[in-house]
Amino acid sequence: MASLKVMLGMFPSTAKIESEEAALIKDFNDFNEYSNSAELKRYEELDKIVNSSEFAEKKKAIKAQKFNGTEEYKKQQEYLKLKKAKHIKNYYQTKSSKELDEYLKMDGSEEMKKYEKLGEYINSKEFAEEKQNAGKDYKNSSAYQKEQEYNNLQKSSSIRNYFKFKTSPLLENYQRLDGSEEIANYEKLERFVDSEEFKKVKDYMALSPQKKYEQSEEYQLEQEYLNLKKSEKINWYFKLKKQNDFHKITDWELTFEDDFTNGKPDSKKWMNNYFWGEVLLKDTYALPGDMHFYTEGKNIDVQDSILKIITKKEEAEGKIWDPVFGFKHQHFNYTSGLISTGKSFRQKYGKVKTKVRFSGTSLRQAVWMVAEKILPHVDIAKLEKNKIKMGNFWGNITEKGGVHKKITKKGGSKFTSDFFIYTLEWTPDKLIWKINDLEVMAQTQGIPQEPMYIGFSAGVSGPVSDHQLPAGMEIDWVKIYRKKE
Incomplete structure (x- = not known):
């Protein structure tokens, strides 16, 4: 076709040739300047990251996340298991019970001290000797008065309830767990499942796969990459790079x-x-x-x-x-x-x-x-x-x-x-x-x-x-x- 153009005298316009050469030189200089730009370096960095197999796997993993695969889920299950446990339930029922409250009030009280002191006396050798020595006048003795007082206290509901609760499995369970590592762990788990941090994770895991991905750092990187990929400057740069016309300049000195x-x-x-x-x-x-x-x-x-x-x-x-x-x-x-x-x-x-x-x-x-x-x-x-x-x-x-x-x-x-x-x-x-x-x-x-x-x-x-x-x-x-x- 070139020979036919020569034969017909159809030579390109000189102005067009010079304009195209000037444009090529300008593009070459602009291309070289842009080659060292921070924007292009960022795009190439993101291109390498976003199009890597590691990124694809990470994106897939983010979308595939399930709540039952998280540490939060494991802690929640541990908490629920403890919460359902009978001894934990009994502990908190006992802790808030009227019986424990009355027991703790009675324990160490003046009434209990008096009862225990009288009990020690009634069961002592001293009481037995005084009772024997008093004979028929026993009912008029101070020993008799103390015995009657002791018997009356022993019959009181507060004393009977105290000793009944003291020997109960509930108190034994409470005393064993109170201050224990198990209770501390349970309460720590309870605080965790009630925390904003836990709720945030649970809410996140309830999202659709795409919505999960959109909240990730990877999504932000991908969006930055896609926005750069759409830029006129980036497309201009890679278009010129693909055309490879600069050899007309670079091949010659x-x-x-x-x-x-x-x-x-x-x-x-x-x-x-x-x-x-x-x-x-x-x-x-x-x-x-x-x-x-x-x-x-x-x-x-x-x-x-x-x-x-x-x-x-x-x-x-x-x-x-x-x-x-x-x-x-x-x-x-x-x-x-x-x-x-x-x-x-x-x-x-x-x-x-x-x-x-x-x-x-x-x-x-x-x-x-x-x-x-x-x-x-x-x-x-x-x-x-x-x-x-x-x-x-x-x-x-x-x-x-x-x-x-x-x-x-x-x-x-x-x-x-x-x-x-x-x-x-x-x-x-x-x-x-x-x-x-x-x-x-x-x-x-x-x-x-x-x-x-x-x-x-x-x-x-x-x-x-x-x-x-x-x-x-x-x-x-x-x-x-x-x-x-």
Whole structure:
């Protein structure tokens, strides 16, 4: 489909390409910033917890909770068992009984002390002797009076009830349990089953499985996780992560860039003539067939961050290379400009991208790469005779038939109406040319295997009408990348 689009000249909009790239860079920067956010870290922490088998088991266990499986239930059952026990019932019945109350009042009372004292006397040897010695006068004796008092006390209901209760199983049970560990435990259990804590557990256990779960810490964690999962930022992050488009950025390292924002060409990056002219002649020169002379930057202008190479109709004197006689002096009717990174920057393999607008004239305007010698030579994009040409040249210029080339041509009028992004991708075994990210040509022969530098030039190599001049080749920016290992 890409080749059909190329054939039909259906190249994507330059503005769209740049907008998408800017959006990708922004997304990349925002993505990296968000990657370190507390929100994402919390989401990933919760995702690990909530989606673990341990969490699922815990959730299941919470929903499956039954009251009869709790410690509270066990304590309640222990309490109810004790509460039903006869000896516990008897203990509390006795504790609150009238009999115990009367017994405790009688026990140690003056009446009981008197009765016990009289009883000791009546049962003593002293009483027996006094009774015997008194004879017929016994009824008039103090011993008789005491005996009568003792007998009367013994017949009293309070004394009889006291001794009856004292020997009863109820009192024995009460005295055995009162203050015992068993009663202390029972009363502790009773306080527990009457407590708010116990009622809260029992009420909780009466809830439906889902309602139980909704009161758990796990439910709160799950809700926090689900709310984060719905957030636009989280979904945006994982959508970008799944798309995996950032390799377009991360796979490449920017090694050279100029967007011409300084108002003039950066002399640390650009030279205004051919590399060997600068090295050998300290001067500029023209090549065979050139009808123009390259000035020392006079035909280069930068306005609004756009560098323009201007070709003019004006006379000039300068050198031209003659393959037979070498450099010679010549008169020129046109001037133009050239910039290259011959002295500042060269690279072997990578990706070159530049945004250029060619002028709609019959001039020759080109973006190219070259190394130490004339060959290899790569035309990233060249407008000539109203055609856009892309291709590479390789071989040995000194041998007959030693120069090889592969070139593709497209109608050039489209590329003079607007800026287009021209790309060369260069690997050890392949060259790929693109216009606005659409592949135009690929080549696997004559691949350069040495560092090359980039150049931009414009000039006259054929008839041109005076009204077409001056004409400018506009360069918005240039970027060169190296593939990361």
